[in-house]
Amino acid sequence: MIHPVKLSPNQPADRFYRGGPRISEFRSGGAHGSHVPEDWVASVTTLHGEESLGLSRLPTGELLRDQVRRHPEAWLGRAHVEAWGADTKLLTKLLDAGQRLPVHVHPDADFASRHLGVAHGKTEAWVFLRGGTVHLGWRFDIDEVELRRWVDDQDVDAMLAAMYAIEVSEGDAVLVPAGTPHAIGEGCFIVEVQEPEDLSILLEWVGFDIDGPSEGHLGIGFDTALRAVDLRGTSGEDLTTALVRRRAAADGAVLPPAANQFFRADRVSRGAHLPPGFGIVVVTGGTGEMRWSEGAMALVRGDTVVLPADAGEVEFGGEVSAIVCRPPVA
Incomplete structure (x- = not known):
């Protein structure tokens, strides 16, 4: 994995x-x-x-x-x-x-x-x-x-x-x-x-x-x-x-709807869940963690993380806030 x-x-x-x-x-x-x-x-x-x-x-x-x-x-x-x-x-x-x-x-x-x-x-x-x-x-x-x-x-x-x-x-x-x-x-x-x-x-x-x-x-x-x-x-x-x-x-999509055919970007914070898929996380504020089925990672402002689909669903905890960039939906 x-x-x-x-x-x-x-x-x-x-x-x-x-x-x-x-x-x-x-x-x-x-x-x-x-x-x-x-x-x-x-x-x-x-x-x-x-x-x-x-x-x-x-x-x-x-x-x-x-x-x-x-x-x-x-x-x-x-x-x-x-x-x-x-x-x-x-x-x-x-x-x-x-x-x-x-x-x-x-x-x-x-x-x-x-x-x-x-x-x-x-x-x-x-x-x-x-x-x-x-x-x-x-x-x-x-x-x-x-x-x-x-x-x-x-x-x-x-x-x-x-x-x-x-x-x-x-x-x-x-x-x-x-x-x-x-x-x-x-x-x-x-x-x-x-x-x-x-x-x-x-x-x-x-x-x-x-x-x-x-x-x-x-x-x-x-x-x-x-x-x-x-x-x-x-x-x-x-x-x-x-x-x-x-x-x-609120958390969720941050880009105008016309962007969706090219890429997506979402604002996430504590309690947010992402479905499995490729993504790039830019932590914009706070501290917290990201959890997936087989592990966890501490996060602080300024961190950047690449998410593989293999990790499955990802959840954010603590006081972290982030922008998650993803490809269009296949």
């Missing part, structure tokens, strides 16, 4: 945007530098173009990816494997924005398959541990010629003026469908759950540690890459109704 495993920080260095101190403080350790803004939790995904960077290791030193490939039913469950094989369908990160991230988009699965030869797009969602301002979606329809001019001229003021600026607080969640322009604001600290690919198309790069004209288009050129951008505008009410979910007092 495979048991739940507590994981060490997994923080790729030298990212092109700055991080802050919050991951190190939250995790009571790990890397702390100006360009270490992410912790890839229970990752079986590499950074774009890398062979192994981004992959999580178990305490034994073995890659989690390799364990899942060898024992897919034990990790993912029979129904999941029958539907998707050994694909976890999931990547979870901690992200601490030391500066506003650039305006960018992620391709959807169809675009990623046709132009990049990969299995997933990159729809993502953010659960906020510390709030701030995010930019999301177009306020009106955008002409593709105008968009290209903004990118070529790096007219960031025009881009941001065409987007919604949304204030978010701790516990709020935002869904970012593939193709939607977005930028996370400085000071935001989030649990990010997403499809398991590292695919970003930059619309903005001035002031960031990256050569945007050569690296911002995933190697396919901006003529092709910008076709991944959804140019449709929407009303503020429609956008917030579909993509923003304010924190609820």
Whole structure:
């Protein structure tokens, strides 16, 4: 039987945007530098173009990816494997924005398959541990010629003026469908759950540690890459109704319903039960424990744990609170 495993920080260095101190403080350790803004939790995904960077290791030193490939039913469950094989369908990160991230988009699965030869797009969602301002979606329809001019001229003021600026607080969640322009604001600290690919198309790069004209288009050129951008505008009410979910007092699902086809995220606390299945636990507060049929594990704020389906039903006790990220239902 495979048991739940507590994981060490997994923080790729030298990212092109700055991080802050919050991951190190939250995790009571790990890397702390100006360009270490992410912790890839229970990752079986590499950074774009890398062979192994981004992959999580178990305490034994073995890659989690390799364990899942060898024992897919034990990790993912029979129904999941029958539907998707050994694909976890999931990547979870901690992200601490030391500066506003650039305006960018992620391709959807169809675009990623046709132009990049990969299995997933990159729809993502953010659960906020510390709030701030995010930019999301177009306020009106955008002409593709105008968009290209903004990118070529790096007219960031025009881009941001065409987007919604949304204030978010701790516990709020935002869904970012593939193709939607977005930028996370400085000071935001989030649990990010997403499809398991590292695919970003930059619309903005001035002031960031990256050569945007050569690296911002995933190697396919901006003529092709910008076709991944959804140019449709929407009303503020429609956008917030579909993509923003304010924190609820009760445990349970934290993401807008449209996320369920891609991934799930639930807030849990004392007395919560999870059915068998693959999951990634981020302990957001308190102390307590997690129990399963053949064992238990003490939990404190900042812990991250990967749950195998083999563990069966899991129960949380004590004063712990956590976010649990899971694949879609098979």
